[in-house]
Every structure is written in C-alpha cells, then in structure tokens.
Amino acid sequence: MSDRKKVYVTRELPEDAMKLLKSKFDVEVWQEEMPPPKSLLKEKVREVNGLICLLTERIDREVINAAGPQFRGISQVAVGFDNIDVEAATEKGIYVTNTPGVLTETTADYAFALLMAVARRIAEADKYVKSGKWKVPWGLMMLLGQDVWGKTIGIIGMGRIGSAVARRAKGMNMKILYYDVVRNEKAEKELGAEYVDLETLLKESDFVTIHVPLLPSTRHLINEERLKLMKKTACLINTSRGPVVDEKALYKALKEGWIWAAGLDVWEKEPTDPDNPLLKLGNVTASPHIASGSIATRTRMAVMAVENMTAILEGKVPPNLVNKEVLKVRPSSS
Ligand code: GLV
Numbered sequence: 665m666s667d668r669k670k671v672y673v674t675r676e677l678p679e680d681a682m683k684l685l686k687s688k689f690d691v692e693v694w695q696e697e698m699p700p701p702k703s704l705l706k707e708k709v710r711e712v713n714g715l716i717c718l719l720t721e722r723i724d725r726e727v728i729n730a731a732g733p734q735f736r737g738i739s740q741v742a743v744g745f746d747n748i749d750v751e752a753a754t755e756k757g758i759y760v761t762n763t764p765g766v767l768t769e770t771t772a773d774y775a776f777a778l779l780m781a782v783a784r785r786i787a788e789a790d791k792y793v794k795s796g797k798w799k800v801p802w803g804l805m806m807l808l809g810q811d812v813w814g815k816t817i818g819i820i821g822m823g824r825i826g827s828a829v830a831r832r833a834k835g836m837n838m839k840i841l842y843y844d845v846v847r848n849e850k851a852e853k854e855l856g857a858e859y860v861d862l863e864t865l866l867k868e869s870d871f872v873t874i875h876v877p878l879l880p881s882t883r884h885l886i887n888e889e890r891l892k893l894m895k896k897t898a899c900l901i902n903t904s905r906g907p908v909v910d911e912k913a914l915y916k917a918l919k920e921g922w923i924w925a926a927g928l929d930v931w932e933k934e935p936t937d938p939d940n941p942l943l944k945l946g947n948v949t950a951s952p953h954i955a956s957g958s959i960a961t962r963t964r965m966a967v968m969a970v971e972n973m974t975a976i977l978e979g980k981v982p983p984n985l986v987n988k989e990v991l992k993v994r995p996s997s998s
Contacts, residue, residue: 666690668688668689668690669688669689669690669713669714669977670689670690670691670692670711670712670713670714671685671689671690671691671692671712671713671714671715671716671973671977672691672692672693672694672708672709672712672714672715672716673685673691673692673693673694673715673716673717674693674694674699674700674705674715674716674717674718674721675693675694675697675699675718676693676695677693677716677741677966677969677970678962678963678966678967680963680966680967681963681966681967681969681970682966684967684970684971684974685716685970685973688974688977689713689714689973689977692708692712699718699720699721700721702722702726702727705721705723705727705730706726706727706730707730709727709728709730709731709732709735710730710731710732710735711732712734712735713734713735713736713737713977714735714736714737714738714739714973714976714977715735715737715738715739716739716740716741716969716970716973717738717739717740717741718740718741718742719740719741719742719744719745719746719747720747720934721747722747723738723747723748723749723753724749724752725749725752728749728752728753728756728758729752729756731756731758735758736758736759736976736977736994737758737759737760737761737972737973737976737977737982738753738758738759738760738761739761739969739970739972739973739976739982740760740761740762740763740969741763741965741966741969742762742763742956742965743762743763743764743767743956744762744877744878744904744905745760745762745986746877746878746879746905748760750986750987753987753990754987754989754990754993755993756993757990757993757994758990758994759976759982759985759987759990759994760985760986760987760990761969761972761973761976761982761983761984761985761986762984762986763964763965763968763969763972763984764824764984765824766961766964766965766968767956767961767964767965768824768825768828769828770955770956770957770958770960770961771825771828771903771955771956772825772828772829772831772832773832773958774903774929774954774955774956774957775825775829775873775875775901775903775929775955776829776832776833778901778903778927778929778949778951778955779812779817779871779873779899779901779927780812781927781949782899782901782925782926782927782949783809783810783811783812783871783899783925784809784810784812785807785808785809785925786949787949787950788807788946789807792807810870810897810899810924810925812836812838812871813836813837813838814836814837814838814839815838815839815870815871816838816839816840816841816868816869816870816871817829817830817833817838817839817840817841817869817870817871817872817873818841818842818843818860818865818866818868818869818871818872818873819833819840819841819842819843819857819873819875820842820843820844820862820865820872820873820874820875820876820885821843821844821874821875821876821877821904822842822843822844822848822851822857822875823844823848823875823876825875825903826842826844826848826851826873826875827848827850827851827855829873829875830842830851830855830857831855833855834855834856838871839858840855840856840857840858841857841858841860841864841865841868841869842857842858842859842860842865843859843860843861843862843865844859844876847859862885862890863890863893866890866893866894867893867894867895869894869895869898870895870897870898870899871898871899871901872886872894872898872899872900872901873900873901873902873903874886874900874901874902874903874904874908874909875903875904876904876908877904877905878904878905878907878908882905882908883907883908884907884908884909884910884913885908885909886900886902886908886909886910886913886914887910887913888910888913888916888917891913891914891916891917891922891923892917892922894917894922894923895923895924896921896922896923896924897924898923898924899923899924899925899926899927900914900923900925900926900927901926901927902926902927902928902929902930903929903930903955904930905930906928906930906931906932906933906934906936907932908930909928909932911931911932911940911942914926914942915941915942915945918942918945918947918948919945924947925947925948925949926942926947926948926949927948927949927951928942928948928949928950928951929951929952929953929954929955930953930955931953934952934953935952936950968983968984971983972984972985979996979997980996980997981996
C-alpha cells in the first residue's frame with residue numbers, strides 16, 4: 665500500500681495543475697461536470713487527507729464534521745470562499761485556502777468588458793444583426809448607448825479587483841468614487857479615487873460596479889431602496905457574488921426604468937433559472953460566472969490550489985491560508 669497522502673479533487677483541473685498534484689499525492693477526481701453530491705463529499709473527507717474543490721461545492725458543517733482525523737485541509741480553486749463554513753473548519757483544525765491575486769487582472773478585464781458591453785449594448789447589437797433585424801443601412805438613432813469615457817464610476821469594494829477596475833477606469837478618464845468598509849489610501853493617492861459613503865456613490869455614479877465578498881453584511885447590499893438612489897441613466901455591473909444584489913428589486917428597477925441597464929456575471933442561484941425574468945429584459949447583459957475565465961488564469965488558479973494543498977499536507981503554513989486562527993488549533997509542523 666502506498667504511504668502517499670490522498671487528495672480528492674471535485675473536478676478535472678487543467679493539465680499543468682493535475683501533473684503537479686499527481687507527482688506528489690494519490691489523486692482521485694470526480695469525473696462529472698455537475699458538482700459531486702454531499703453524501704460523496706462526506707464519504708471522501710472521512711478517508712482522504714485533503715480536498716481540492718470549486719465554489720460550486722457546499723462545504724458546510726455537516727461535511728466538515730464528517731472529516732476523519734487524518735483530514736488536514738480544503739483548497740478552494742477560487743478567491744471567494746462563501747461556500748465553505750470556515751468557522752466549522754477552524755474549530756476542527758482544518759486549513760482552508762483560496763487563490764487570490766492570480767485572477768485579479770483577468771476579473772477586472774471582464775468587469776470592464778461587461779461595463780462597456782452594457783453601456784454600448786454590444787450583446788443586443790449582436791442579436792440584432794444575427795437575427796436579421798438590421799434593415800436600415802445606418803440608423804442615426806439605432807441602438808444608442810451611454811458614453812463611458814469621462815463618466816463617473818462607483819466602485820463598491822476597493823480591494824485587489826476593485827483597484828484593478830479603477831486602473832482601467834483611470835485610462836478611460838473616468839471620475840472614480842469608491843465605497844468600502846476600509847479606506848484604500850493607495851487607490852486614493854495613485855488613482856485619484858475618492859472615498860464616499862454608499863449613498864453618495866449610488867447617487868452620483870454613472871456606472872456602479874461591485875467587488876465585495878459575500879458576507880452576512882453584503883447580502884442584498886443592493887436592494888430596492890438603494891437602487892432607487894441611482895441615476896435613471898446608470899448601469900449596474902456585478903461580477904462578485906449574486907446574492908449581493910436583490911434580483912427581485914433589480915428586476916423592478918430595470919423594468920420600471922429606475923436605472924438604465926445591468927451586466928450580471930453572477931446570480932442569486934447558479935445556474936440561474938432560464939425563467940428568471942431578468943433574462944427577458946433587453947437591458948440585461950448576462951453571463952455564466954466567467955469573470956476569471958481566461959485559459960491562463962484558470963490554470964494559474966488551479967496550480968495555486970495545488971501549491972496550497974502541497975503546503976498543507978507537508979505540514980507547512982500554506983501561502984493563502986484563509987483561517988489563520990486554525991494555527992492555534994492545529995499548528996503547522998514547520
Ligand atoms: C470566482 O468567482 C472566484 O471567487 O474566484
């Protein structure tokens with residue numbers, strides 16, 4: 665019998681990451697596209713030493729409590745980790761890691777692309793041409809959008825990704841407002857970003873873009889009352905987590921013209937229901953949670969997750985440990 669440590673992986677990873685992982689551990693991979701059932705996760709954590717998972721897996725207290733004493737860590741292939749009960753993991757001495765940094769620029773590229781697409785109605789234009797609706801050679805009033813250049817962007821959450829979006833906005837000569845629970849003096853100094861309260865941000869921005877994690881305090885942060893503060897010409901962009909926006913309220917806002925349009929990469933439930941009324945609106949540009957989805961970045965994320973897992977199973981403090989308090993429960997051996 666091999667004395668190599670065992671890792672369960674909840675989806676096939678890019679080749680470079682898989683090679684690296686297999687060079688160090690005994691690896692078993694869930695082969696389907698849909699997430700594995702909870703019963704299987706419980707069974708696996710009872711047996712293996714580590715779990716590499718995606719944000720689609722709900723790693724709740726029940727799964728964590730099923731872990732055997734040999735189980736040391738959960739390495740998530742994503743920066744967000746609201747799907748994991750970190751508190752329960754910490755109590756049990758289980759390390760939790762994520763993949764920050766490597767996806768910052770790619771996610772900011774996408775957020776800005778979505779902002780531009782919404783402003784200039786690119787998804788609608790694409791459908792218009794492909795469905796044969798384009799009859800007039802050039803329409804003075806055809807598919808008119810909003811300017812981006814020189815407008816005001818309101819960034820909710822000025823962390824790594826928010827700051828990267830701000831850099832792009834600066835290149836577009838935009839006025840940058842931001843709101844966060846902590847001030848970001850670097851963004852203020854280097855990008856001229858102005859710290860305002862959320863109400864001011866919503867009232868004054870032409871584009872509102874969200875870059876906060878999902879926490880009890882950010883769930884439905886954008887609700888009916890706050891959408892009512894926004895300009896009628898404003899666009900809302902969400903590439904963070906779906907539940908940060910109250911979709912029912914957003915539907916009303918878009919349908920009744922409180923705001924002009926929205927670009928949504930994330931949804932309250934994923935995949936969103938094909939009957940979600942938001943999908944019937946022309947002023948919604950929709951995508952399936954792909955903001956970090958470049959070929960290079962997804963590989964970098966997976967390799968980083970493997971490196972985190974390697975450190976955990978070698979008894980080291982992993983580079984991207986989310987629950988530092990776990991070191992008090994189970995100190996690293998190095
Ligand atoms: C993607 O949404 C991530 O959190 O990495």
